[in-house]
Amino acid sequence: MPKSIVIAALLLAGGAAALHAQTDYYMRLGVTGASTLVHDQIVSELDARQSLAPTLVLGGSLRVMPRYGLGLEAALTSGGYSREENGISTRIGTLRTLAVLLNLDGPLFGPLRWRAGVGTMSYLPSDDAGIFLSGGTTRWLVGAGVDYRRRAFSRWDLLASARYDYHTFTTDALRARNFGGVQQISRIGVSVGFARGTR
Amino acid sequence: MRRLTIGLATILAAVTAAACSDISSPIRSNVYDWRLVAPKQTGGFDTLSFQWPASNQPVRYWVADTLDMPARVQRALDVWQGVFLYREFRGTVVADSSTADVIVRIGSPPASPGVPLGAFAPAFAAAFAPDCRGATDLDIRPGDEGHLFLPVRVYIEPKFDGTTAGESDCLDLTSIHEIGHTIGIWNHSPDPSDIMYGDPIVSAPSERDRETIERIYHVTPNVVPVAR
Numbered sequence: 055m056p057k058s059i060v061i062a063a064l065l066l067a068g069g070a071a072a073l074h075a076q077t078d079y080y081m082r083l084g085v086t087g088a089s090t091l092v093h094d095q096i097v098s099e100l101d102a103r104q105s106l107a108p109t110l111v112l113g114g115s116l117r118v119m120p121r122y123g124l125g126l127e128a129a130l131t132s133g134g135y136s137r138e139e140n141g142i143s144t145r146i147g148t149l150r151t152l153a154v155l156l157n158l159d160g161p162l163f164g165p166l167r168w169r170a171g172v173g174t175m176s177y178l179p180s181d182d183a184g185i186f187l188s189g190g191t192t193r194w195l196v197g198a199g200v201d202y203r204r205r206a207f208s209r210w211d212l213l214a215s216a217r218y219d220y221h222t223f224t225t226d227a228l229r230a231r232n233f234g235g236v237q238q239i240s241r242i243g244v245s246v247g248f249a250r251g252t253r
Numbered sequence: 254m255r256r257l258t259i260g261l262a263t264i265l266a267a268v269t270a271a272a273c274s275d276i277s278s279p280i281r282s283n284v285y286d287w288r289l290v291a292p293k294q295t296g297g298f299d300t301l302s303f304q305w306p307a308s309n310q311p312v313r314y315w316v317a318d319t320l321d322m323p324a325r326v327q328r329a330l331d332v333w334q335g336v337f338l339y340r341e342f343r344g345t346v347v348a349d350s351s352t353a354d355v356i357v358r359i360g361s362p363p364a365s366p367g368v369p370l371g372a373f374a375p376a377f378a379a380a381f382a383p384d385c386r387g388a389t390d391l392d393i394r395p396g397d398e399g400h401l402f403l404p405v406r407v408y409i410e411p412k413f414d415g416t417t418a419g420e421s422d423c424l425d426l427t428s429i430h431e432i433g434h435t436i437g438i439w440n441h442s443p444d445p446s447d448i449m450y451g452d453p454i455v456s457a458p459s460e461r462d463r464e465t466i467e468r469i470y471h472v473t474p475n476v477v478p479v480a481r
Contacts, residue, residue: 094278094338097471102339137339139471144307146340184340224276231338232279 076117077251078125080213084109084245086131091223092185092237100139102185104149107133111215111245115159117252122160125169129153129217129243148180153219155197162200170198175221188226195221203249213249218242284465285447289439294395301393303401303476304341304437304469305354311343312436315353315404320411320424326357329428333436336463341470342436354478355435357407357428362388384423385411389434393476400479407431426456433462437469 086109092102108131115125135149157171175195179186197219206212222236289301305312314330316323323346330344347353387409392402409427411420426448433449441451447459458466 092338093275096278096281096467100339100471137341183334184338187335227338228276234277234279235275237276 078115078117078123078249079251080111080113080247080249082109082111082213082215082245082247084111084215084243084247086129086217086241086243088241089239090237091135091239092228092233098140100137102135102137102146103143104135104151105133107131107149107151109243109245111243111247115157115251122158125157125159125171127153127155127157127169127171127173129155146184147186150178150180152176152178153195153197155195155219157197159201165202165204167201167203168198169201169215169217170196172196175219177223177225185225185227188230191223191225193221193223195219199243206248209250211249212246214244214246216242216244281464281467283461284468285440285442285444285449285461287438287440287465287469289391289393291393291398292395293398299398301398301439301476302437302469302472302474303439303478304474305478309354309478311345312355313347313353314344314355314357314432314435315347315350316357317359319359320416322357322359322409322424322428325425325428326432328425329432332429332457333432333466336458336466337470338467341467344432344436354403355405355407357409357431359410360408361410362390362406362408384413384417384420385409385427387427387431389431391434391439399476401476403478403480405435407435422456426453429457433458433466436466437474438462438466 085106087106088104090101090103094100094102109129111127111129113125113127115123118124130150130152132148132150134145135147136143136145138144153173153175155171155173157169157173159167159169162168173195174192176192177186177190179190182189197217199215199217202214203211219241221239223239224233224236287302289303290298291301293299314326316326327346330346334340334343344355350356387407390406390408392405393400394402409424409431411424413420429448430453438449440449442449442461442465444450444459444461445452445454447453447462448455448457449462449465
């Protein structure tokens with residue numbers, strides 16, 4: 055993980071302790087879908103794809119201006135990935151991903167807020183095999199999304215979110231096998247959960 | 254702040270648009286003929302291509318527990334599994350020979366095997382006699398060429414007691430070569446730089462070996478495995 059994100063996390067944690075009243079925390083559960091991981095052609099065309107993956111999102115944000123916040127969000131997914139060729143899908147392993155995003159958030163309209171940021175995306179395969187023969191990989195990530203928030207309990211709010219993020223993908227194993235360029239990957243996630251803090 | 258919002262959206266759009274081409278896969282045309290040409294009962298020849306179906310994987314290998322052969326075969330499996338990008342083949346060493354798809358023994362093949370493959374005598378230096386040899390016996394019966402009757406039998410034969418350095422290397426190399434036959438390379442490469450050359454002198458699969466086995470697992474086979 056780049057130092058900048060670690061530093062931001064520490065600042066956020068430190069800031070959270072000192073500025074509790076201006077800090078938001080949230081946790082959401084949801085699902086994330088991603089576009090093709092690798093498109094290849096050996097005899098016919100084939101794709102390596104991730105399945106829809108259950109997602110846990112943890113985050114926090116600190117009010118830096120009256121209506122805007124600076125936050126850190128971590129999204130962990132865990133699902134399968136498969137090879138799809140000639141209409142046949144064969145599961146080939148388990149793949150976890152961890153996206154860490156340093157982001158800004160602000161009001162959109164009504165109970166909706168926008169969120170956008172940059173961060174890293176780490177692929178954590180269960181086995182060092184196939185396209186992950188040399189292990190996982192970490193890539194830069196940009197993302198944006200919308201949060202819907204409404205009061206649910208005295209101190210907790212209901213939070214529903216939609217996210218989009220984008221990164222490029224390759225691995226050492228693919229480069230070693232003379233794959234050129236990178237695969238563009240878009241992900242969309244939806245999740246619901248609870249938030250606590252500033253309103 | 255509106256400017257900041259617009260700025261962020263612009264950056265996001267620009268980054269997305271900047272990477273406008275996807276990953277490009279390599280051209281894999283460097284293959285040799287892996288198929289087995291077998292005489293047909295009705296005359297003429299049949300060209301046989303085989304791959305382990307996903308439903309039969311992981312393929313179970315039983316290995317005689319001598320000369321460190323289980324570890325050598327496991328390493329050979331690891332080598333071949335490492336060739337595949339999409340985990341098309343998986344094999345494992347098992348303890349019970351009665352459940353095995355492939356049996357690996359030390360010794361020479363029996364007098365009348367099915368279709369003997371891969372008998373070779375690798376030599377690491379011209380001054381020495383071959384240190385070991387191997388053979389893979391595929392049970393394909395005349396008139397029933399579409400079926401491979403299991404188990405596949407592999408024979409690896411050290412010339413002496415299998416403990417000298419040359420013999421140890423030879424057993425490793427021969428294991429990789431014979432496991433290559435068991436996973437679908439039913440022929441020999443014409444090129445000495447390939448592990449599947451009839452009299453191999455290299456110790457690992459070449460790019461051509463890799464591309465050949467990749468190709469095998471992406472064409473439709475005409476032989477399927479059946480239990481004996």
